[in-house]
Amino acid sequence: MTDRVSEMARRIAELEAALAESRQEVESLRVELDWFRRLMSFHREGVAVHQDGVVVEANAALAEMLGLPVSELIGRSGLDFVSPAPQASMPAQPSPEEDVLFETLLRRADGTAFPVEISGQWMEWQGRRFRVATVRDISARKQIEERYRMLAENARDVIWMLDLEGRFTYVSPSVERLRGYTPEEVIGQSMDQALTPDSLKLVQERLGRIVQREAAGIRLDSEVRMELEQPCKDGSTVWTEVVGSVIHDDQGRFVGILGATRDITERREMREALARERNLLRTLIDHLPNSVYLKDLEGHFLLNNAESLRRLGLKTQEETLGKTTADFYPEQAAAWRAIEEQVTGSGKPVVTEERVLLRSGEECWVQSSYLPLFDSEGRVTGMLGINQDITVRKLAEQRNLELALERERADMLARFIGDASHDLKTPLTSMLVSLAILAREPEPELQRQHLASIKAQVSHLQRLLDDLLSLVRLDRSLELSPRRYDLNLVVRDVLNEWGGRLAAWGHTLALDLVEPDVWLNYDYQQMYRALAALVDNAIVYTPPGGTITLQTRREGAEALIRVRDTGAGIAPEHQDRVFDRFYRVDPARTSGPGGLGLGLPIARKIVEAHGGRISLESVPGQGSTFTIHLPLNAEQAQPPSAQSVSPSDRGESDLDV
Ligand code: ADP
Numbered sequence: 001m002t003d004r005v006s007e008m009a010r011r012i013a014e015l016e017a018a019l020a021e022s023r024q025e026v027e028s029l030r031v032e033l034d035w036f037r038r039l040m041s042f043h044r045e046g047v048a049v050h051q052d053g054v055v056v057e058a059n060a061a062l063a064e065m066l067g068l069p070v071s072e073l074i075g076r077s078g079l080d081f082v083s084p085a086p087q088a089s090m091p092a093q094p095s096p097e098e099d100v101l102f103e104t105l106l107r108r109a110d111g112t113a114f115p116v117e118i119s120g121q122w123m124e125w126q127g128r129r130f131r132v133a134t135v136r137d138i139s140a141r142k143q144i145e146e147r148y149r150m151l152a153e154n155a156r157d158v159i160w161m162l163d164l165e166g167r168f169t170y171v172s173p174s175v176e177r178l179r180g181y182t183p184e185e186v187i188g189q190s191m192d193q194a195l196t197p198d199s200l201k202l203v204q205e206r207l208g209r210i211v212q213r214e215a216a217g218i219r220l221d222s223e224v225r226m227e228l229e230q231p232c233k234d235g236s237t238v239w240t241e242v243v244g245s246v247i248h249d250d251q252g253r254f255v256g257i258l259g260a261t262r263d264i265t266e267r268r269e270m271r272e273a274l275a276r277e278r279n280l281l282r283t284l285i286d287h288l289p290n291s292v293y294l295k296d297l298e299g300h301f302l303l304n305n306a307e308s309l310r311r312l313g314l315k316t317q318e319e320t321l322g323k324t325t326a327d328f329y330p331e332q333a334a335a336w337r338a339i340e341e342q343v344t345g346s347g348k349p350v351v352t353e354e355r356v357l358l359r360s361g362e363e364c365w366v367q368s369s370y371l372p373l374f375d376s377e378g379r380v381t382g383m384l385g386i387n388q389d390i391t392v393r394k395l396a397e398q399r400n401l402e403l404a405l406e407r408e409r410a411d412m413l414a415r416f417i418g419d420a421s422h423d424l425k426t427p428l429t430s431m432l433v434s435l436a437i438l439a440r441e442p443e444p445e446l447q448r449q450h451l452a453s454i455k456a457q458v459s460h461l462q463r464l465l466d467d468l469l470s471l472v473r474l475d476r477s478l479e480l481s482p483r484r485y486d487l488n489l490v491v492r493d494v495l496n497e498w499g500g501r502l503a504a505w506g507h508t509l510a511l512d513l514v515e516p517d518v519w520l521n522y523d524y525q526q527m528y529r530a531l532a533a534l535v536d537n538a539i540v541y542t543p544p545g546g547t548i549t550l551q552t553r554r555e556g557a558e559a560l561i562r563v564r565d566t567g568a569g570i571a572p573e574h575q576d577r578v579f580d581r582f583y584r585v586d587p588a589r590t591s592g593p594g595g596l597g598l599g600l601p602i603a604r605k606i607v608e609a610h611g612g613r614i615s616l617e618s619v620p621g622q623g624s625t626f627t628i629h630l631p632l633n634a635e636q637a638q639p640p641s642a643q644s645v646s647p648s649d650r651g652e653s654d655l656d657v
Contacts, residue, residue: 066108155174158171171187195231227264290307299337423464478605495509505546
């Protein structure tokens with residue numbers, strides 16, 4: 001009995017020990033499981049542990065993905081969560097030894113599907129086999145892939161991929177629009193079939209270099225850009241721009257080329273048209289007789305046509321490289337550069353005409369047009385110069401001018417001959433008449449009147465002839481005999497002589513002489529003649545009853561004699577010309593005052609011979625002022641130590657007045 005009891009007690013003790021051990025084992029299992037769950041819960045990807053196809057454990061991430069609590073996952077078949085359609089994509093019978101990776105669609109509790117990537121691994125635990133599946137939501141990646149696919153499919157450019165053998169592994173649908181072939185026809189084709197022989201050669205050379213470099217470990221980090229000609233299905237060809245870059249795998253191995261192709265037929269045609277136009281323009285400007293050149297803002301030559309090069313004494317465009325005008329025309333460079341800067345600064349063209357000695361040795365007249373050049377935003381980028389040789393035109397202009405002058409001279413001479421014969425004939429005729437009457441006139445008083453009339457005509461004739469002779473002599477040579485006189489002397493003397501005539505015309509005289517008198521050297525006879533001409537004009541071109549003012553002044557370094565009248569005045573267009581020989585404002589004048597139009601030219605010649613000049617201010621209808629300007633030097637203005645020169649010392653002129 002005791003044996004049985006002790007046996008029992010021993011058994012109980014054994015059992016208790018076993019129980020304690022298994023409790024301990026359970027406890028450690030529980031701890032292990034807890035750790036495992038915690039680990040799984042930290043895992044971002046979904047994790048499910050299957051045993052015989054049934055989920056025995058799952059983590060929170062997977063539960064969240066599927067929209068169910070963990071407890072509802074456990075005990076169910078993994079296939080329950082796979083979306084029906086692509087179940088086939090799951091490996092039907094995963095090999096017991098293999099770890100597999102596949103993509104499929106899972107279904108959420110709400111029925112929506114989402115793409116996942118699942119990797120499965122076998123695991124042994126406590127003598128049992130489990131399969132651990134890691135589930136990754138790849139919706140975002142798929143979306144991006146889809147977007148790229150859409151882009152490739154819809155791009156105008158053709159997107160393609162070539163493998164290492166040069167075969168197309170992908171071509172986007174737009175290839176059909178470009179070349180007429182469908183993507184299906186192209187995929188698998190060699191690139192040889194997609195290029196014309198010339199273009200293929202180009203590509204092969206380029207590819208060869210890339211492959212060599214890749215083999216040497218030198219990676220191509222920029223894209224390759226080429227213009228190629230490609231055959232189309234209809235037998236034509238199309239010009240394309242191809243951009244390609246090398247694709248490497250994870251290990252950095254060169255696995256193929258990804259590229260895009262764009263139709264550039266239009267661009268090429270435009271470029272060709274532009275090139276043709278440029279050639280045409282170039283030929284045109286090279287055949288222009290004008291020198292044409294382009295310069296940058298700093299004045300460097302950019303382009304010169306053939307004539308421009310010739311004038312610079314150059315043969316080729318290269319010789320102008322980096323050069324400016326200063327390299328060829330150092331003397332004129334600064335002036336020309338100033339014009340260029342004015343043009344580029346203001347954006348306005350400038351045209352000049354000048355006489356230039358060319359580097360080629362020719363001397364010519366050049367019309368230079370400086371034109372600003374603008375970019376598309378209206379900024380000045382440089383300038384265009386056009387130089388035209390206008391020597392022929394200038395010579396013609398000069399010849400025309402000379403001709404016109406000659407014609408004018410001839411006209412004047414003809415007018416003069418007409419006027420002179422008239423002016424000389426009139427007094428002769430009236431003298432003949434007086435003489436004829438005189439021959440038969442018994443009355444002494446009437447005889448005296450006729451004699452007086454003849455005398456007046458003779459002196460008029462004498463004055464006319466004097467004027468003519470004077471001018472001829474003045475033209476030959478004018479020898480002055482200057483001596484020192486006071487300025488007012490000649491004025492007073494002219495007035496003494498012409499006072500009667502002045503009074504006869506009913507004019508009033510106003511005398512305004514400088515005090516103290518100014519002393520200077522002049523030829524008395526000649527100065528008398530010049531002043532007399534001005535006074536005579538003032539008298540005769542002022543209607544009776546006018547005022548004639550004679551004024552002397554010293555102004556600065558000049559002695560002045562002014563003759564002012566209140567007569568008809570001279571219109572501006574005649575003011576310069578009245579000093580021309582034989583010029584008369586009223587050439588049609590048949591009689592009346594004045595002479596042959598020689599008074600003023602004679603006066604001017606005399607004054608100029610003294611180093612002076614005659615100026616004229618006149619307002620038609622109000623009167624005229626003629627001023628004789630005589631230069632003074634310091635010692636001239638002082639009175640001489642001797643007394644004033646007496647009238648008998650007033651010198652003899654080479655002119656007989
Ligand atoms: P003329 O012998 O005709 O006077 P001049 O050479 O002295 O020749 O003058 C030329 C022309 O200038 C005159 O014909 C006249 O028309 C004009 N002229 C000269 N002096 C005067 C003046 N004081 N007032 C108006 N006209 C004048």
